[in-house]
Amino acid sequence: MLKIEGIEASYxxxxxxxxxxxxxxxxxxxxxxxPNGAGKTTILRVVSGLLRPSAGRVEFDGRRIxxxxxxxxxxxxxxxxxxxxxxxxxxxxxxNLMLGAYTRHDRDGIKSDIKxxxxxxxxxxxxxxxxxxxxxxxxxxxxxxxxxLMSRPRLLLLDEPSLGLAPLVxxxxxxxxxxxxxxxxxxxxxxxxxxxxxxxxxxxxxxxxTGRIVIEDASDKLKEDENVRRAYLGY
Amino acid sequence: xxxxxxxxxxxxxxxxxxxxxxxxxxxxxxxxLLALAIVLIYRxxxxxxxxxxxxxxxVTFPMWSLTLAGFPPWTVIFIGIALGFALGGFIExxxxxxxxxxxxxxxxxxxxxxxxxxxxxxxxxxAQGELPKVFSTPFEFNSVDVGVARVTTHSIGIxxxxxxxxxxxxxxxxxxKLGLGMRxxxxxxxxxxxxxxxxxRMLMLGWALAGAVGALVGMLVxxxxxxxxxFMLAVLLYAFxxxxxxxxxxxxxxxxxGLFVGVAENLFGTYTPSDIFGPEMKxxxxxxxxxxxxxxxxxxxxxxxxxxxx
Numbered sequence: 001m002l003k004i005e006g007i008e009a010s011y012x013x014x015x016x017x018x019x020x021x022x023x024x025x026x027x028x029x030x031x032x033x034x035p036n037g038a039g040k041t042t043i044l045r046v047v048s049g050l051l052r053p054s055a056g057r058v059e060f061d062g063r064r065i066x067x068x069x070x071x072x073x074x075x076x077x078x079x080x081x082x083x084x085x086x087x088x089x090x091x092x093x094x095x096n097l098m099l100g101a102y103t104r105h106d107r108d109g110i111k112s113d114i115k116x117x118x119x120x121x122x123x124x125x126x127x128x129x130x131x132x133x134x135x136x137x138x139x140x141x142x143x144x145x146x147x148x149l150m151s152r153p154r155l156l157l158l159d160e161p162s163l164g165l166a167p168l169v170x171x172x173x174x175x176x177x178x179x180x181x182x183x184x185x186x187x188x189x190x191x192x193x194x195x196x197x198x199x200x201x202x203x204x205x206x207x208x209x210t211g212r213i214v215i216e217d218a219s220d221k222l223k224e225d226e227n228v229r230r231a232y233l234g235y
Numbered sequence: 236x237x238x239x240x241x242x243x244x245x246x247x248x249x250x251x252x253x254x255x256x257x258x259x260x261x262x263x264x265x266x267x268l269l270a271l272a273i274v275l276i277y278r279x280x281x282x283x284x285x286x287x288x289x290x291x292x293x294v295t296f297p298m299w300s301l302t303l304a305g306f307p308p309w310t311v312i313f314i315g316i317a318l319g320f321a322l323g324g325f326i327e328x329x330x331x332x333x334x335x336x337x338x339x340x341x342x343x344x345x346x347x348x349x350x351x352x353x354x355x356x357x358x359x360x361x362a363q364g365e366l367p368k369v370f371s372t373p374f375e376f377n378s379v380d381v382g383v384a385r386v387t388t389h390s391i392g393i394x395x396x397x398x399x400x401x402x403x404x405x406x407x408x409x410x411x412k413l414g415l416g417m418r419x420x421x422x423x424x425x426x427x428x429x430x431x432x433x434x435x436r437m438l439m440l441g442w443a444l445a446g447a448v449g450a451l452v453g454m455l456v457x458x459x460x461x462x463x464x465x466f467m468l469a470v471l472l473y474a475f476x477x478x479x480x481x482x483x484x485x486x487x488x489x490x491x492x493g494l495f496v497g498v499a500e501n502l503f504g505t506y507t508p509s510d511i512f513g514p515e516m517k518x519x520x521x522x523x524x525x526x527x528x529x530x531x532x533x534x535x536x537x538x539x540x541x542x543x544x545x
Contacts, residue, residue, distance in 0.1 A: 048429060074431035086426040088419050099419050102412070103431035151431065 001026035001187050002047065002155055007056035007066075009046055016042045018211045019056070022189075024155070029181055029188045031202035031219070033195050033232055039211040040191040041083050044157045047189070048080035049073040060155065075103050079153035083160050083191075085144040089133030093124060093143055096132050100150030110150070117146040120176045138169035145173060149180065155187045156180075162194045170194065174201050195232035199223050207232070245506075253384035255501040261390035263497020264397035269452045269474035270481065270489035271404065272445035277483050279421045279441030282331060285346040288471030289353035290326070290446055291453030292464065294319045296361045298454060299370050299462055308373035315450045323446020324439045331442065332435070358464045367466070370457035393455050400448060401490060408486075417441060472518070473500065476525045482538020491536065496521055 002024040009017040016039045024030045032040045045051040047058055049070035058066040065073055079100075088096050097117070101110045118125040121142040127135060132143060141161055148156060158177070162170035174197055180186050192198035199205060199219040207215040207228060215228060222228050229235055245252035269287060276284045284290075298315040302308065330349060334341050361368075374392030378385050408414035420427045420437040427434055453467060460466045477496040481488025504517035528536065 050425065050428065069433075070428040071431050071433050074429065080429050082426065082429065086423060086429070088422050088426065090422055091415075091418065095415060098412075098415060099427075099430045099432075102416060147430075 001028075001061060002189065003057075003059040004043065004047065005057050005059070007043070007046055007053045007058065009042055009051055009053045011042075011051075016211050017046070017053070020208070020211070020213055022206055022213070022216075024187060024189050027181070027185045027187055028204065029190065029202045031190045031192055031198040031205045032208055033192065033198060033205055033222075033228075034208035035231075036193075038208040040208050041159055042211075043208070044080060044082075044159050044189070044191055047073075048078060048157055050080075074151060077152075077154040078157065079148045079151050079155070080157040081144050081148035081159060081161065083163070085140050087132040087140055087144055087147070090131055092129050093132055093135070094128045096143055096147050097124065097150050100147035103151055109152075113150060113152070117149060120179070121146055138165050138172075141165060141169070141173060142176075145176070149186075153186065155189065157189050157191075159191045160193055161190070162192065162197060170197065177201065195228075199233075250384060251505065253382060254386065255505050256498055257384045257386050258390055259498035259501035260494055261386070261393050261497070262500065263477075263494035264394050265452055265456055265470060265493070266473045266477045266496050267490045267493025268397050268400060268448055269470060270478035270493045271401070271486060272448040272452070273474060273478045274481075274483060274486055274489045275404075275441055275445045275448070277478075278486075279417060280327070280331070280335065280438050282335070282342050282346065283483070284445070285343070285471075286326075286349035286353060287445065287449055287474070288453075288467035289350045289357075290322060291319070291449035291456075292467045293353045293357055294322060294446075294450040295370065295453035295457050295462060295466075296357055298450075299361075299368055299457070302371055308371055312373060312451070312454055315454050316447045319450025319453075320443045320447040323449070324443035326446070327439045327442035328435075332438070335438070354464055362464055367461035367463035370454070370462045372455070372458035376458070389455075389458060396451070396455065400451065404444070404448075404486070413440075469518075473497075473521070476522055480525050480528055480535055482535030484539060485535065485537040488535055488537030496525075499524055 004020060004022040007017050007020045008015065020039070020043060022030070022043070032043060034040055042051065046053050046066065049065070049068055049072070053066055056066070057064055060076060060078060065076065088099065091099070097114055098110070101113070104110055114124070123135070123139050123142060124146055127139065132140065135143060145158070145161060161173050165173070177188060178201060181188055190198060190202060199222055202219050205217065205219050205222045206213050215222065215225065217225065223233065243251065273284060273287050276282055294315050297318070298311050301311050301314065326349065330345060331342070334345050372389050372392070374389040377388045379388055379391065408418060416427070416432050417437050417440060419430065420432060420434050424434045427437070452470070456470055457466060473496050474493065477492035478489050480495065481490070481492030499521045500517050503520040507516060
């Protein structure tokens with residue numbers, strides 16, 4: 001469904017990606033692992049259109065998207081839940097969700113989606129009129145993921161959903177994502193620092209170091225790989 | 236010992252006091268509207284638009300030509316609003332967009348340059364004939380009694396128009412999808428792009444709305460001050476004072492600030508001890524009042540203090 005081929009990208013004079021190739025099958029869950037600053041977030045930003053690559057191509061459903069604007073890519077069915085959530089802090093929970101559905105025009109569908117997502121995350125209903133900035137870290141992450149799902153994406157890009165969250169809270173989020181992937185067939189590309197949770201959830205993984213893919217394999221193979229274990233799993 | 240005041244104390248002459256307050260509210264509505272335009276641009280694009288008044292002037296002049304050509308006053312008003320809308324959007328797209336992400340000082344220089352540019356061009360095009368020009372108002376200048384005070388129909392018209400505009404803007408921003416998109420863009424442009432919002436279009440729209448409001452203000456002020464290239468200068472000064480007083484990021488603050496400045500200006504102009512200084516001190520005194528407020532509350536009456544999460 002998503003094909004990233006030979007992507008090179010820079011932030012000004014600093015080259016962040018040196019030829020990255022990744023494939024995400026439809027309905028699958030793929031994770032990107034690696035240390036801070038490796039370029040994992042950069043890869044997601046290239047896919048969602050926030051950063052234009054200097055070389056290579058990105059294909060979604062066979063159509064080339066690396067030259068398109070971020071706004072256009074959202075309408076094509078890709079939703080990016082960015083690092084640090086990037087909620088609209090001063091707007092209410094409800095307004096944040098409505099903004100997630102900005103590209104949609106079906107009022108009834110939007111209403112029923114909000115209801116459904118409130119089923120996964122009750123706080124969305126409880127804290128409906130509260131400003132997003134007043135929520136706790138875990139609640140904000142739930143809102144960020146829900147907002148990302150409001151556009152009814154076919155591909156969901158998640159950047160470190162567990163960052164700064166208590167283990168129980170992040171486990172809830174992964175459980176919800178697993179459900180969403182299984183029941184609605186939403187393809188997921190996940191960047192995670194918590195390699196253990198990521199490899200339990202994803203089917204396939206790529207390890208990124210200093211802008212290059214160093215290892216890729218099915219997640220259970222990665223869990224057993226000695227280098228991966230030592231560097232990212234702590235044993 | 237100061238014994239000679241220009242005017243009798245308010246309790247001795249309530250009619251004068253009432254008239255000053257009410258006409259102060261009318262001019263205050265003008266300042267409030269222009270301050271709203273300034274706040275609108277500041278909130279949506281983080282730019283302090285020093286050219287706000289000249290943009291208004293630049294639309295009022297061609298509209299004056301239309302009134303000469305025999306167009307009815309209300310038609311001229313609506314055409315002027317539309318022209319102001321187009322001008323605002325055009326300026327954002329061509330002049331402001333290239334410097335939007337540059338250091339703030341660059342943007343300041345650009346809006347100041349725009350100020351000078353618009354003033355010069357307007358002078359060149361329209362100031363060849365005799366100045367100032369008369370600009371007719373759709374409200375006319377009849378006198379009407381409101382309670383103890385006597386006010387002009389034009390003042391009442393200004394007040395009503397200001398209320399309507401504020402209502403429209405409030406509804407737009409708080410009850411429409413477009414308004415939500417604009418608010419989102421103002422808070423977090425990067426996240427807005429990820430929602431599928433065309434951020435550039437939202438920025439243009441912010442300036443277009445401000446341009447439209449500014450044009451309306453220009454056409455409401457010109458009947459009072461008469462039309463000449465610098466006629467919006469004083470208004471802009473008071474509007475800035477009002478916007479800063481209310482809090483540069485607060486629309487309700489702009490309104491309260493505007494009304495406050497309008498009334499203060501009138502009261503300072505009326506109740507001054509003429510031995511020391513006369514009504515010409517009303518501008519310095521009003522601005523002094525502003526400075527005092529800012530000393531105690533630098534973010535303005537309703538503004539937000541910038542908090543940064545570490």
